[in-house]
Amino acid sequence: MSQELAGSKIIIHDMTLRDGMHAKREQMSIEQMVTIATALDEAGVPYLQVTHGAGLGGNSLQHGFALHSNEEYLSAVVPKLKQAKVSVLLIPGLGTMKELQSAYDCGARSVHVATHSTEADTSPQHIAFARKLGMDTSGFLMMSHLNTPEGLAKQGKLMESYGAQTVYITDSAGYMLPADVKARVSALRATLKPETEIGFHGHHNMAMGISNSLAAIEEGATRIDASVAGLGAGAGNTPLEVFVAVCERMGIVTGCDLFRLMDLAEDYIVPLMEHMVRVDRASLTLGYAGVYSTFLLHAKRASERFGIPTRDILIELGRKKMIGGQEDMIVDTTMTMAKERGLLKDVTL
């Protein structure tokens, strides 16, 4: 298998400064952003994403307020880079075209336009607008485990028809196993135009980040999202430096400098983690139950406040089929569970 991949070229898209914001409760300083971004740039990483964890429009009571606006982060990072392009995340229903224009004005030149894996038709305005701005435009199908390979192929085809140049299979819950990824990527590859790229964005909740990314490449994916030391929601993203090391051994070309990335991970990223981003009881529950990775820290806070174990909350959210963006339903669900367990009472007039 590795022999047929030798020589293939993969575009690495760093998520440390976007998905990593979730793991930092959106509290990353401008200085930290610039330090990490310039190190990634020097290590040859071609794309890096910079925004609030929930993307454009993310600053909210629902998703938390970052230390700075997206415009402030972008304006600080973009001028410091020699080769890397900066991307943003845009989830329609949260972010708008006005915010995309504003991000473009601050130097963003690539965008992940993200919808739930069955709702691609909420993205035509935003994808078309990104193309009109001349941005490198990806459609990003979140929670891909909740749609079938055939269903995802249809959704990907819609995004392609709106103008997406890349379509991503996004394992937001870190639920998928390599066979799940292969079936989905190959269904997309069979349906999309040959010039449309396929991307894979993994979460490491079942420790499948690397294996799943390789499975995606075997079926024709050419873009892989990853973050240094895995800094990201849940048990983190596919760990970038590990992935680059594996690629080197397999002869897959990433153009990234492994040792610089290892140093960045060890000397800078790990020390600034507020909690160890790793597979543990709660993050494994996300992967096992198929729950949106960003729910992790919200569920832990709700657990402390209302006295319901985090695992119970996450399992219930999975059962209720809550999806990305429904962070309000974490406190709501926990309160309902607390009432059922006699820990909380209803208000009355």
Next chain:
Amino acid sequence: MNKIRCALIGSGNIGTDLIYKIQRSAVLEPVWMVGIDPESEGLSRARSMGLKTTAEGVDGLLPYVKADNIQIAFDATSAYVHAENSRKLNELGVMMIDLTPAAIGPLCVPPVNLAEHADKVEMNVNMISCAGQATIPIVFAVTRVQSVAYGEIVASLSSKSIGPGTRANLDEFTYTTSNAIKMVGKARTGKALAIINPAEPPMLMRNTIYCLTDEEPDQARITESILKMITEVQKYVPGYRLVNGPIFDGNKVSVFMEVAGLGDYLPRYAGNLDIMTAAATRTAEMFAEEILAGNIQLKSVEVAL
């Protein structure tokens, strides 16, 4: 008793559900349904329910407005065609209830500001959005107790209840609703978030309302104000229900609501569409009562283009 005769523009889910609501009204009568597709299920259903129909758009209705004495029209088409529909019908003295995000007329949330509009004899009122109708009463229930620096609402909608128009134009929904949180809800700044959830069986519409008060929240008075407001909304949307809260964290007030529809034409999970049609019907009824009592007279409006 006399009834005010109405036209419904747009033969989709909203227009069809409106027929049921208006037929039950003591002061409104649905007379015309306007569509653009002669084969549409909505038009054939309207005919079977006794309405006159045209598939020629609003232009197909105009010749009959005077003879059929149409005085109120509901527009459930799209923001893009609403302005033109409104101009043509206002010229003939027909008042518009706008269910699109066009928002060219003043914004209306019945339990918050309906009475103000009646006094002014507006010829076009806008119903904002389903999320606006479901959440702005709660924002206002807080701002009438104490000032709110920022109001934020999160609407979770079942995938099956969201039509192609809303999907293709999600930004309009966001802008219109965010603006209404300020203009009608009276928070100084506002933000609206929408999530479309495809779970099966479809989930009921859920809404979360967050308010950041300027001063420490008066928990007892805010709770009482919210519970009273909920009973006001329940008068026209019986399935409007508090699920959890209000809860208080510092100056943040959080309220978790659910809306079940009446299940007239749209299934019960589509509380989002039901609250729009119910609010629009209630708004039209208030104008109709005033017209029937001789308190207001609709006048034709020439709109400069």
